Structure formats: C-alpha cells, structure tokens
Amino acid sequence: MTSKNVVILYGSNYGFTERYSRWIAEDLRELETQPTVILSPIAEATDELIESADVLIVGASYLGGFLTGAPTLRKRREAMAKVPHRVFFTVCFNGLAVYPREYLDNRVLKSYKEEIAGGRPMFHFRGGLDLSQMTRTHKTVLAGVRTAYKLKPHANEYDKQMVESFDNGGGDYTNREDTKPLVATVAEMLQK
Template identity: 40%
Template sequence: MTSTLVIYGSNYGYTRTYAEWIAEDTHGRAVAADQVGAAEVDAADVVVIGASDYAGKLTAADRIRDLAANLREKKVAYFTVSFSGDVSQPSEKLDGVLAKNLGEAYHDGAPTGHFRGGMDYSQLSRAHKTAMMGVRTFLKSKPNKSETDLQMIECYGGSADYRDRASIAPLVSAIKAL
C-alpha cells in the first residue's frame, strides 16, 4: 500500500482542514510543516504539500524549501488555500505562485489544487487585520468587482467560510493515480 504524507502550513485552520481531508481520502497522514522531519518525508511514497496563500506568499514555504532534497525523487502533489481559491484566478497563475515560493521543492507538472478557505476577523493577527483594511479600500474602489471581491468586502469585520470537501475530489484522484 502506498504511504501518503500531507504536509501543510496553516495560520487559521483552513489549510489544515483541507490537509486532513486529503489525508483521510488518500489513507495518509497530515502533519504541520513545522512538525515534519526529513525522515518522515523519506519514508513516504507520495508527499502532498499544502499552504495558505496570502497575496502570493505561501505559509511554511521556507520549511518546504528546506525539504527540497528529500522531495527530489518523490511523487508529489500540491495545493493552496486562499479566500478566493481558483474562482477568480486561473490555476496556471496559482501554480506559478507555488513555483515561485517553493523553488526546487516544486515539481512542474505535478498535480495541483487551489481551494477556497475563508476569513474570521476575530482570529486574524494584527498584521493581517491591518492588511485587510488596505485590501478592503482597494476592492471598494475597484470598478469591475469579481464575485470574490464582493464576498471579501461583505465579510469585512465578520467571517466567511467557503471550505468545500467535494472540491478536493479531482486532486485526490490525481494523487491516487501517482
């Protein structure tokens, strides 16, 4: 039986949820990036890497880059979680975010998924709340707002949760086919 290790970086729990779902559906194990060791990566047949995307910066990207040598010969897959997922950004652009952030730890052509998370202002760090003030101002002045732009404006100061377990099905199928 193939062993699958799902490594994730998550600040507010949305990416952790997707990592746990993917681990369950692939009969694998989900481990936070700051808790995983090189020996665990070496022991896995398939490694899935997930990270939260904050304006093009991925959580735990530095830790994943540290594991690049251990990932070199592995079957890998990747996923990101953000407020909009791939609803308002093409997957190819989001794959580019993975490549830019992960460097040698990214395998071009590997299966990827880009999922919607959410936002709960009561949980945001001061830095993220401050950043969101600027994002909200920008989005309100934007002439042609996307669906996710409107949703982000609407949830400002409150919360929204767009996690969807069904959305992982194509990635899980691709992982099982590795």
C-alpha cells in the same frame, strides 16, 4: 501487499488549509489500497518523515503572493526530491474563481522551485477568513484590501464576498467536493 505511505504537509495560519488536509486524509484512508496517511504542519516536518512517503502532498495557503511555510519547506528540498510522487495544493480566498490556474501554479513553482514542483499535479481551493483569530498585522493588511475593493467602481462577486466577510467577522468558502480530483490523482499514484 504492504500499504503505501502518504505524507500530507500543510502550511496553515487559521485552519483552512489544515481542514482541506484532513478531508484529503480521510478520503485517502477510505481507498481500497488503504494507504497509511500521516498529517503534519510544515513547521514540524522532518527529512525522515518526508523520505518515508511514497506520495508527498504539500498544501499551503496563499497570502499576498506567498505560500505559508514554503521558505521552511524549501530547506528540505533534498528530502522532497527523493519522494517519487509529489502533489501540491493551495488555499486562498479567491482560488480559481478569480486567479488563472497558471498564476497559482506559478506561485507553487516559484515557492518550491522547478526541480521539486515542475510537472507535478497542482490543485487550488478556496478558503475563507476568520477575523476572530487573525493577527493584528494581518487584519491591518486586509482592512487595506477591503477599502480598496470597496472603492472599486466595478467590484465583482468575489470582491464583494471579501468585503462582506471582513465586515461580518469572517466567511467560509471551503468546499470538500473540490478535493475529489486531487484524491483521484493520488489514488492512481498509489496503484503504481
């Protein structure tokens, strides 16, 4: 049996989504079907690379309503449409701990359009903050968010985690275990 190709494209500013992509790649390479797994930042993806995939996985971090790299990847819709299996994931500070699944699913649908993402499996993971790497603009935005959360009369656990992470130079809520359902979904696709 010839091995199938999985292409993982990621949009990541500070490495959290890239880390999830690497974890997923490692687990997929361990599967009995032994797929060839290629990782690439969205910015470096070509139509040829996308079209070579039996399964395309697109991961992107969520920053204030937008998915990292989505405008770039949207231009490759025709190539994406040729891939039989497509899977999407997002990474953000709050993840499903705070956002309803439907909300994050909709961010994906809006970003890549219904024809590409509609009815496709979607997963949502928690990331973190790393202030040592962060651009001045991003820090300024988050400083505003931090102040707003700090002033909230009933801050929840996740609001507090955000404030703490900001004040401590960072915080990491990534969890490799959370990728297992995605890996299982792709494993099934590779059997077909």
